[in-house]
Amino acid sequence: MSDSLRILEDMGGPLGEVQLAELRTLYSGPGRHYHTLDHLAEMFRLGRPHGLTEAQALAIWYHDAIYEVPGDDNEARSAELASKRLLALGIDAETIAEVQQIILDTKHHLPTIDLSKLVLDLDLASLAAEPEAFDLNTQLIRREFACVPDEDFRLGRARFFETYLARERLYHSGAFAHLEAKARANLERALGRSE
Numbered sequence: 368m369s370d371s372l373r374i375l376e377d378m379g380g381p382l383g384e385v386q387l388a389e390l391r392t393l394y395s396g397p398g399r400h401y402h403t404l405d406h407l408a409e410m411f412r413l414g415r416p417h418g419l420t421e422a423q424a425l426a427i428w429y430h431d432a433i434y435e436v437p438g439d440d441n442e443a444r445s446a447e448l449a450s451k452r453l454l455a456l457g458i459d460a461e462t463i464a465e466v467q468q469i470i471l472d473t474k475h476h477l478p479t480i481d482l483s484k485l486v487l488d489l490d491l492a493s494l495a496a497e498p499e500a501f502d503l504n505t506q507l508i509r510r511e512f513a514c515v516p517d518e519d520f521r522l523g524r525a526r527f528f529e530t531y532l533a534r535e536r537l538y539h540s541g542a543f544a545h546l547e548a549k550a551r552a553n554l555e556r557a558l559g560r561s562e
Contacts, residue, residue: 380424386452393432401507402431410489417542422462423486425453426469430490436512446470476531484540491537494553495546501553528554 382390394404410427411419419427429449433441446467453463465482472483473490493504505524512520531537537550 380421381456381458382425382428383456386456389452390428390432393434396434398436398511398513399434400510401504402434402511406431406493409493410486413492414485414489417485417540419485420465420482422465422482423469425449425458425462425466426482426486427489429466430470430473430486434511436514442471442474478539485542488538488540488543488546491550492543492546494531494537494550495543496553498553498556501557505557525558528558532558 391404394402394407407427411424414423414427426449429445429452431441431445432448433444435441449466449470450463453466465480468480469483469486472478472480472487476487476491478484478487493501496504509520515523532551532554536544536547538544538547
């Protein structure tokens with residue numbers, strides 16, 4: 368069993384085998400190259416030392432469950448899927464509402480509730496990867512956007528990076544503040560601004 372699968376197995380929490388099988392299928396789809404089970408496992412690996420709540424762990428599982436390109440409603444559809452599956456498992460309404468809000472907050476990576484902060488930071492931790500890993504991630508994301516012409520992808524990615532660089536901070540929980548400078552350096556380099 369790979370390290371990723373071992374981590375995911377440990378983080379199943381209240382999810383049953385049916386739900387986990389569905390999620391494994393969704394995250395292993397043919398168009399997935401970056402938003403995969405490995406991405407989830409890395410989020411859990413980084414998040415476990417910070418004491419993920421049940422809502423945060425469930426939000427990680429479902430945050431990219433629906434990932435279609437192009438798609439402007441992936442987060443809303445993922446939140447809806449989470450709600451249906453968790454309701455069927457008997458998860459309480461308050462936790463389901465928290466899970467949904469965390470997932471919705473991943474659309475723009477701006478927290479509207481405190482529980483979102485750590486999950487959003489985990490989702491963006493890869494922005495602070497070593498340059499080679501950052502570049503590989505960009506290549507994997509490009510493969511997910513294969514239907515988008517090169518120039519459109521380049522312009523969209525540049526807009527995405529510019530938007531994030533304009534923010535006062537990229538990481539909100541405090542646990543990942545030490546990644547801020549490295550993430551900004553990667554974004555600047557990707558935009559051709561570094562020396």
